Amino acid sequence: MQDREDPGVHVLSLSVEHGGREFTVSPTAVETERGLVLIDAGPQGAVGSLHVHLESLGYELEDVWLVVLTHHDADHAGALATLLERTDAVVAAHRAETPFVTGERDPLKGSEDDDRYPPVSVDFELAGGVRIPTLAGPMEVLETPGHTPGHVSIYFPEGELLVAGDALVADGDESLSGPKPEYTPEMDRALESVADLAELEIEHTICHHGGYAAAGTDRIREILDRDRE
Template sequence: MTDSSAVHALPLSFERDGGELVIHPAAVETPRGLVLVDVGLPGAVEQLSVHLDDLGYGWDDVWAVLVTHHDGDHVGSLPDFLDRTDAAVFAAREETPYIDGRRDPVKGGDSVGVPVDVEIEDGVTFRTEAGPMRVVGTPGHSPGHVSLLLPDADLLVAGDALTAPEGDLSGPNEEFTPEMDEATESVRTLAEYDVDRTLCYHGGLVDEGTDSIARIWDELAE
C-alpha cells in the first residue's frame, strides 16, 4: 500500500537582491528513511532541521540526497548538510563534475566540491512509501538535470524543468536555461506521463499535471 502523503515539500526562504526567494526542496519517505531532493542555498541547514523536526525525523534518518542538478540554489548547502549526516549523494553522471569540482558550474560561481557517491540515469527507480520514484532525464536547464516521477502518487517532482512562479504551471525559466531547445524537448518528455500534481522548485506544489504540461510544450514548440 502506498502513501501519497509520503512526499513533503520543504519551503525555504531567503533574502536575495532586496526581495524574498522561496525554494522547495522535498523529502521523500522510503523504507530506509528519508531521501532529500536538493538542499537549497548556503545557510539552509537550520531551516531544513526545522522541517525534519516537524515531520518527526532527525538528520540520522536521512540516508540519501538526490540532486536534480548542480545550480547553487540546489546544492549550496551540501557541505553543511554532509556535516550533519552520512547520507549518500546521488546525481546524474553529466552533473557530477560540476558538483565535485572538476568543472566550474555552467552558470558561474564556485563548485561545492562535494563527491557524488552514486551516479544515476534515466529510468533508475527508488522504492518509496509513495510507490516507485523514477528518475526522468530532463536536460536543458543544465546538462544532466533530472526530474522524478511518482506515478502511484500522481505526482511529478519537476526540479527546474517546470516552474510555477505565480501559482500556475509554466515552462522553465528561459533566463537561467542555457539550452532552451533541449529543455523544450524535456517538457515534451514530461507531457508523456500521467500525473495530476507537480512540485516545482520555484513555485511549490500545484494541482496541475499532464494536460498543463502538454499545453506548455505546445506553447514552447510554436
C-alpha cells in the first residue's frame, strides 16, 4: 500500500481490458496463517497479472485459500473461474449475490449482447458481522448494499482500514467520492450504506476503482452531506 504500511494487506492494482476499454482495478490480498485471502478477483483475463503481483510479494496463486467477493459485477468476479482452475480456493459471497455468481441469474448490469463470465460455485455465504482472522487483525464483513443487492465491504478495526469495494471510489488526488449513480441501481440505499460507514473509525480506504486513498471517516461524512443535499 502506498503512503502507509499495513502489515499483511496488499493492494494489487491491475491494468486490464474489459468491455472494450482499458482501466485499473484493485483487488486486495490479505495474509493469514493459512495463506492469502483475496478480496475480489478482477475481470476475465486478470489472473496472469494477479500471479505477477503475488510473486512480487513472495507468494504463488496457489497460496490463495479464500476469495471474498464484495459483489457479483464482472470486473470483480470475472476472473474467478480461471483462478479456481489453478488453486484450491473457496469462494465466499453474500447470499443476495450468490445466484448471480453461480449462474442462476444473469448479472444485473450486463447487456443482452454481453457474454457473462463463467459461473462458479459459492462455498460460503457472508453476512454482516462475520469476522475472519488475518495477520492484520480480524477482517469484518459489513453489509453495504445499493451498488448491488448484497454488496459487502471489509473493515479492519485494528488498522482503521476499509476495503470499500464499489461502495466508494478513490479519486486521483487520493481522496474519496461516493458511489457512482450511473452504476448504482439503488442510490438511496447506497447512501444509507455510506452513512453506516461514516459511523466507523476509518483512517484510510482501498477502493476497487482508484485503489488506495489516505482518507477515511471525515471524508466519508463530507460525501454523505454533499450527496444528500
